[in-house]
Amino acid sequence: MNCVNCYQEIPDGSKFCPHCGAQQPDNPGTDYGNTQTDSGASQTVYSAEAGTDSAQQSGSQPQYQSQNTQYQDAQSYGSGYQNTYTSDYQNSQYQTPPVYQSSYEPEKPINWVPYLVLSIITTLCCCLPFGIVGIVYSTKINSAVNSRDWEAAQKSAKTAKIWIIASAVVGLIVEIIYVVLIYAGVVAGNSYYYY
């Protein structure tokens, strides 16, 4: 596999080019074949890790590919000594997950309580339709956290936040404009009032 930016040879399944740092498009389907055929380095690593024949390798390949490509990039291109790194690879590096992988996943689940409370408040006090959208997204946070899908939970939390703020701002602005118009005598003030 070659880098999309600088065209240098880089390990299969890399997410970033070790030479120029460019992000690579992920295509795990095609990466697998290349690993088996032309990359001796990654095969050594893989056999050491699995300790089994190639039939089993193909069975568990997708998971392996996704978990360990970053390790290969770091070690095989950094040291270049295949034999030494396969031996201390199991002891030192492989057991612990790569640092930058864990940085993507929040360790603490998002608490959906503040989102729910605030969306209920905005529904009651400011803007009913937007507040209800906020409530829907707040409950989505909870279901995403329950299914341990942190990324979806974070996405829902962001959306809920936007709707809550939109609800509060729209409600207040429309309310103020309406009141000003009533005082200015543009709109009849005898319609039913709320606050």
Next chain:
Amino acid sequence: MQAWWQETVTTTIDFKEEADLSMLKLTAYIQQNRKIRIALVLCAGAVAAVGALYLYFHNPRSYPLPCIFYTITGLFCPGCGAGRACYSLLHLRFKDAFSYNPLMTILIPLICLYIAARAVDWMITGGNHVDGKISVKLLVWVLVLVFIYGALRNIPVFPFTLLAPGGLAQIW
């Protein structure tokens, strides 16, 4: 050997999220600086106090605050009557407040308590120690109750008309 590689990865990620980063820096700065937090909370408190003062001297009966939802649909929303309930609560007339909006009369003090607790907690610690102590079950029940209440108060038949704004004044 590994360091340069990780550095490359980190810088690439940084570059991608540079837009988010400046925002994060700002929030982190506010989060760590207690003086700024106190100033922000006091500003918010001042705005709330001005709002309460305005409501105290302006009866919604003579200075109407229109409900957008009612104006558009002609239906009472679960919050309709909350302003007059607030006005009555500020003047310590609990019975009037209850007749305007029974549910909100109960919820308004709780909402105020929640916001005040969150604000004070955030002002002092910069974190959030309130939400973990709130029962989610209770919240869901409140939410369900709000929607049922909002539906019931629009039924124009006797026992339900009591729930409409000012409805309980028919009996009292």
